[in-house]
Amino acid sequence: MKVVGDRIYLKLIFFGTALAGKTTALEWLFYHAIPDEMKLVKELRQVKTSFGQTLLFDFAPIEISQNVVTRIFSATGQDYYKGTRTKVLADSDGIFIVIDSQKKALERNQEILQELWKCVEEMENLSEAEIVALYNKNDLEEIHSMEFLREYLGLEKYDGFSTCALTGDNLEDALIAMLRKLTAKLEAKGFVLE
Ligand SMILES: Nc1nc2c(ncn2[C@@H]2O[C@H](COP(=O)(O)OP(=O)(O)OP(=O)(O)O)[C@@H](O)[C@H]2O)c(=O)[nH]1
Ligand SMILES: [Mg+2]
Numbered sequence: 732m733k734v735v736g737d738r739i740y741l742k743l744i745f746f747g748t749a750l751a752g753k754t755t756a757l758e759w760l761f762y763h764a765i766p767d768e769m770k771l772v773k774e775l776r777q778v779k780t781s782f783g784q785t786l787l788f789d790f791a792p793i794e795i796s797q798n799v800v801t802r803i804f805s806a807t808g809q810d811y812y813k814g815t816r817t818k819v820l821a822d823s824d825g826i827f828i829v830i831d832s833q834k835k836a837l838e839r840n841q842e843i844l845q846e847l848w849k850c851v852e853e854m855e856n857l858s859e860a861e862i863v864a865l866y867n868k869n870d871l872e873e874i875h876s877m878e879f880l881r882e883y884l885g886l887e888k889y890d891g892f893s894t895c896a897l898t899g900d901n902l903e904d905a906l907i908a909m910l911r912k913l914t915a916k917l918e919a920k921g922f923v924l925e
């Protein structure tokens with residue numbers, strides 16, 4: 732959370748394994764759910780590899796009220812670029828953990844969660860971040876249920892949404908849940924949203 736003049740800047744991030752659907756989820760929200768008048772840029776800013784995966788990040792700044800700007804990022808999930816992933820994570824106020832619900836991705840989800848918990852422990856400010864989990868790819872067949880994944884991955888205490896980033900199923904609800912948590916936090920600190 733950064734205060735610049737009378738404005739507050741919040742940072743949200745989509746974090747999860749490679750190909751979990753972070754970019755697809757952010758793209759869907761940006762182009763289908765976020766009203767144009769809230770967007771501070773017309774197109775998502777993206778830095779991709781030649782194969783179309785995220786090299787550094789995707790980025791969209793939006794204005795959720797006259798005095799609150801929310802910058803939304805998606806980090807790379809590829810371990811090759813792990814160093815940039817943790818840099819992009821720094822100072823996040825809200826983390827969407829994107830779980831790839833496919834059975835074959837179970838171990839990779841566990842590994843990246845370990846990395847995330849380590850970052851939360853070690854990086855300044857991150858322990859206060861709000862967390863919402865997306866159990867993505869709910870349209871596929873060979874997947875674990877959200878109930879199973881929540882428990883197996885130890886995510887029971889976080890709000891969870893069973894999502895399909897391709898169709899946007901439940902994504903808007905997840906974004907609203909996150910923004911509600913963050914605005915409640917701001918109000919609790921005495922900040923008045925304009
Ligand atoms: N069936 C299905 N496919 C999905 C879903 N979400 C994403 N995909 C597909 O999964 C692939 C990877 O999606 P991305 O959004 O690029 O994944 P990412 O998490 O950004 O991956 P990195 O940038 O490599 O970290 C793409 O082919 C998407 O179309 C989903 O909910 N269901
Ligand atoms: Mg991506």
